[in-house]
Amino acid sequence: MSKHDDVNALPKYPRIGVLLSSGGGRGVYAHTGFLSALEALKLPINALAGCSAGALVGGIVASGTPLSDWVATLNKVQRKNFWRPASLPGLLWRMLRNKGRGITGISDTRWAIEFCQRNLNAKTFEGCQFPFYAVAINLDSGEKTIFSEGELAPRIMASAAIPIIYQPVKINDKYFCDGAVVDFAPTDAICCLHNLDVVIVHHVSQRFDKNKSIDHALSEPWTLLKITDRLLYRNRPWYLSDEDASSQRISSQRCPCGCGAIIIVIEPELPELTWPMTKGGIQVLYEAEQQTTDLLMPFQMALQTDPRGMFPKNIKACDNSN
Numbered sequence: 315m316s317k318h319d320d321v322n323a324l325p326k327y328p329r330i331g332v333l334l335s336s337g338g339g340r341g342v343y344a345h346t347g348f349l350s351a352l353e354a355l356k357l358p359i360n361a362l363a364g365c366s367a368g369a370l371v372g373g374i375v376a377s378g379t380p381l382s383d384w385v386a387t388l389n390k391v392q393r394k395n396f397w398r399p400a401s402l403p404g405l406l407w408r409m410l411r412n413k414g415r416g417i418t419g420i421s422d423t424r425w426a427i428e429f430c431q432r433n434l435n436a437k438t439f440e441g442c443q444f445p446f447y448a449v450a451i452n453l454d455s456g457e458k459t460i461f462s463e464g465e466l467a468p469r470i471m472a473s474a475a476i477p478i479i480y481q482p483v484k485i486n487d488k489y490f491c492d493g494a495v496v497d498f499a500p501t502d503a504i505c506c507l508h509n510l511d512v513v514i515v516h517h518v519s520q521r522f523d524k525n526k527s528i529d530h531a532l533s534e535p536w537t538l539l540k541i542t543d544r545l546l547y548r549n550r551p552w553y554l555s556d557e558d559a560s561s562q563r564i565s566s567q568r569c570p571c572g573c574g575a576i577i578i579v580i581e582p583e584l585p586e587l588t589w590p591m592t593k594g595g596i597q598v599l600y601e602a603e604q605q606t607t608d609l610l611m612p613f614q615m616a617l618q619t620d621p622r623g624m625f626p627k628n629i630k631a632c633d634n635s636n
Contacts, residue, residue, distance in 0.1 A: 328511040328512065328617065328618065328619065328620065328621050328622075329360040329361075329508065329509055329510045329511050329512075330357055330358065330359055330360055330510065330511070330512050330513075330514065330617065330621075331359070331360060331361045331362065331363075331504045331505065331508060331510040331512070331513040331514070331575075332349075332352070332359050332361070332362045332363075332372070332513070332514050332515075332516070333362075333363050333364070333368070333499040333500070333501055333504070333513060333514070333515040333516065334348075334362070334363070334364040334365070334367070334368025334369070334371060334372045334499065334516050335364075335365055335366075335367075335368050335498045335499040335515070335516060335517045335518055335519050336365045336366035336367055336368060336492070336493065336494035336498050336499070336519050337366065337367045337368065337518035337519050338366070338367060338476065338587075339367070339587055339595065340367075340518065340584065340585075340586070340587040340595070340598055341366065341367030341368060341371075341518045341519070342367045342370060342371055342388070342595070343388060343587075343595040343596065343598040343599040343602070344367075344516070344518040344582065344584055344598050344599065344601075344602040345364075345367060345368055345371040345372070345516060345518065345602070346371055346381070346384060346385060346388060346599050346602075347598070347599040347600060347601065347602030347603035347604075347606065348516045348580070348582075348602050348603065348606045349371065349375055349381060350381055350385065350599075350603045351602075351603045351604075351606035351607045351610070352514075352606070352610075353381055354603075354607065355607065355610055355611070355614055355617075356614075356618065357514075357610070357614075357617055357618065359375075359376075359444055360444055360445075360508060360510065361444055361445040361446075361447075361504040361507070361508040361510065362375070362376055362444065362445070362446050362447070362504070363446070363447040363448070363449070363460075363499070363500045363501075363503035363504045364446075364447070364448055364449075364473070364499075364500075365448070365449045365473060365493040365494055365497060365498055365499055365500060366473055366474045366476070366492050366493055366494050367474060367518075368499065368516070369448035369449065369450075369469075369470050369473035369474055369493065370430065370470050370471075370473070370474050371384075372446060372448070373430070373434070373442075373446060373448060373466050373469075373470040374430070374433050374434060374470075376436075376442040376443055376444060376446035377434040377435045377436040377437075377441070377442055377443070377446075377466060378435035378436055378441075378442070378443045379433055379434060379435045383433075384433065385599070387433055388595060388596065388599065389596060394425070395425070395429050396425055396426040396429045420478060420479055420480070422480075422481055423471050423475055423480050423481055423482075423483050426471050426474070426480070427467045427468055427471045427483075428467075430466070430467040430470050430471060431467040434466055434467060436466070437465060437466060437467070438463070438464060438465055438466055439461065439462055439463045439464060439466060439469075440463060442466075445462070445504070445508060446462075447460050447461065447462050447500060447503035447504065448460070448461045448469050448470055448472075448473040448493070449461075449473055449493035449496070449497050449500040449503065450469070450472040450473040450475075450483075450490040450491065450492070450493045451490060451491055451492065451493060451495045451496045452488055452489075452490055453482055453488075453489040453490060453491060454488050454489060457496075458493070458496040458497055458500075459490065460500055460502075460503050461473070462503075464485075468483055468485055469483075469485065469490075471483050472485060472490035472491065473490075473492065473493045474492065475490070475491040475492050476491075476492050477491055477492060477495070494519065497551075498517065498519050498551050499515055499517060499551065499553075501513065501515070501553065501577075505569055505571065505573065505575060505577075506569065506571050506573040506575070510573075510575045511575055511576065511620075511621045511622050512575060512576040512577075512578060512617060512621040512622075512625065513569070513575055513576070513577050513578070514578045514579075514580065514610075515553055515577065515578065515579045515580065516580050516582075516602075516606070517551075517553075517554060517579060517580065517581045518581070518582065518584065518602070552570075553567075553577055553579050554579060554581065562581065563580065563581055563582060563583065563605065563609060564578065564579065564580050564581075564609045564610075565578075565579050566578045566579070566625065566626060574622060575622070576621050576622060576625045578610075578625075580605075580606060580609055580610075582601065582602050582605040582606070583605070584598050584601055584602060585597060585598055585601065613625060613626075
């Protein structure tokens, strides 16, 4: 029997769910800062779902790894710990020899899976401290898959396997890759399923101006990845505010499915990082932590006591106006 079997019991205290969006390497640092802020604000997590970077950070924290240990790991992480691209001559030779056949990504995912394994306190979803879910796309069927059981590390990495950058992950004879292809943040994984009073969405996926030319991307490092990002993030999910409201950093609404939970969305303004996104990452972590603290501090009491009754039904605030 799983330690989560009683999650649908009526809650005695406000129950908080967390959603961590996709966001690439930058998202790993940003989500870590966000969770650090929740911990400091004494807002315990009752259920968590993540996509891509959000799945990686969420899975590690849900497994019981102390945030302080994870932050220490990020302080010293190196590219080789999670990404080892094939040599360019070897890659080109295989492409020419096999006419591109069988080449699915620049780097094998085994290094990233091993990195996850080293940082997990529990090895399976069933061993997590609270219900945890990771979203990926099944390349065989093209359908969204929400992982909720089995071994954590390969499923976390399946959710985070960015197309082109990583090869897909094989699980039970099926191939999976980055969940951002189908869902930036899987609200349906936890909302209405765990008697949650509030769901806090931390959205750090790229924001693109559809009217802006792609010419600037052609002169930046990793142009191919920039193009992939534009394809992945061309549409904004339902829970975000008007895309023209670029200064909007926090908003809230009632869950559209009718469960009554408050949906709070935080979309911080963060520095850009260039792949493999380790240099400057700690600054992103601190920025996300500070912005989350500033945005949620005014509502701390409501979140700790009665978010359904005390939290504003619709809030709008900017974090860069002061």
